[in-house]
Amino acid sequence: MKTYLVTGGAGFIGSNFIAFLLDTYKDIKIINLDKLTYAGNLENLINYDGFENYKFIKGDINDSVLLNEIFENNEIDYVVNFAAESHVDRSIENPSIFVETNVLGTLNLLNTAKKFWQKAEDIYIEGKKFIQISTDEVYGSLSNEGYFTEETPLDPHSPYSASKASADLLVQSFFDTYKFPVNITRCSNNYGPFQFPEKLIPLVIHQCIEKKQIPIYGDGLNVRDWLFVEDHCSAVDLVIKNGQLGEVYNIGGHNEKTNIGLVNKIIGYLNEEVDENINKELITFVKDRKGHDRRYAIDPTKIEKELQWKPKYHFETGIIKTIDWYLDNSEWLNNILDDEYKKYYQKNYGKLN
């Protein structure tokens, strides 16, 4: 019986990951530690309320006293660190919280896990592992050609990606210095249910349903490499089980789309399925994001070859499943797009309503 400490498990990917684990394995225990910031929502896991092998703890990964208590009271086998401030635009507005959570919080988790897992100098209890959930954004930006491999030098541009790269370097340093058991995963952009509607896909769906303007930054030709969230979860699961200690694994499914291409696809589907008044006229080009990375694209060869990982969802199926989910959960989408964020967004990119 393995016990997972999943941090940030009330957010988009963390909650999907917990659901994935609870649906896949019966003989595990999960502790979800989440601060419940604006991005955390316990509704995401309502189906698992009352499960005996799942426990939620509200708290901050920077809280050493709480972390010590969790490790003292539970035999933690895996730490899977999803907890983060995750939105590039917010990091441009206020970088400090990104360093506090993404960098200092990760260091605090590393220190605590090391303290409880260490048997002797450079020796740890067998089977323990710290998994850092990172992002392709740490590699910076590509031109039209090429892919990010695990050897691509880190070259982050936004305060968000700089904070994630810093955390990655700390995690790697714990392996290099103390032989502390770690893996780092670097995934491309995720899409799927429960993504906070500040991010492109749920934001566009929300605006379409409300027949409000869809703000596209710059010329709309920036490229992102999209992966259905469940495929990210299955990759992390494999890395936990079979990843070689100290290694980094890129995760991606070769699904590059320009932002405008993606938005047109969403509009096209909603136009046919929901309302013909949802059309391209809703698109509004707004000023570009500062330091906007042009293109991300992952080379997933290593995880495919070493761990036999393969994504299950083609983009065409995943995106329809995703749009349908938001259509069925439009109240959820509306409820969490708070006034504070709308004001912030309006200041930077224009009115959302």
Ligand code: NAD
């Ligand atoms: P999210 O913003 O939806 O969720 C983050 C969660 O972390 C929230 O539940 C929040 O309450 C929690 N949290 C924030 N600060 C905390 C703290 N100090 N202590 C405890 N909990 C805290 O983010 P997401 O999109 O689910 O991303 C999860 C992780 O995956 C992040 O580390 C992100 O860098 C990484 N990632 C995201 C993507 C993507 O496309 N969303 C792609 C690759 C990697």
Ligand code: TYD
């Ligand atoms: P986002 O979902 O914020 O993810 P990331 O910046 O981490 O890749 O944005 C995805 C892309 O969409 C990015 O190129 C910025 C762009 N974008 C818009 O054009 N308009 C928007 O309203 C948002 C939120 C993003």
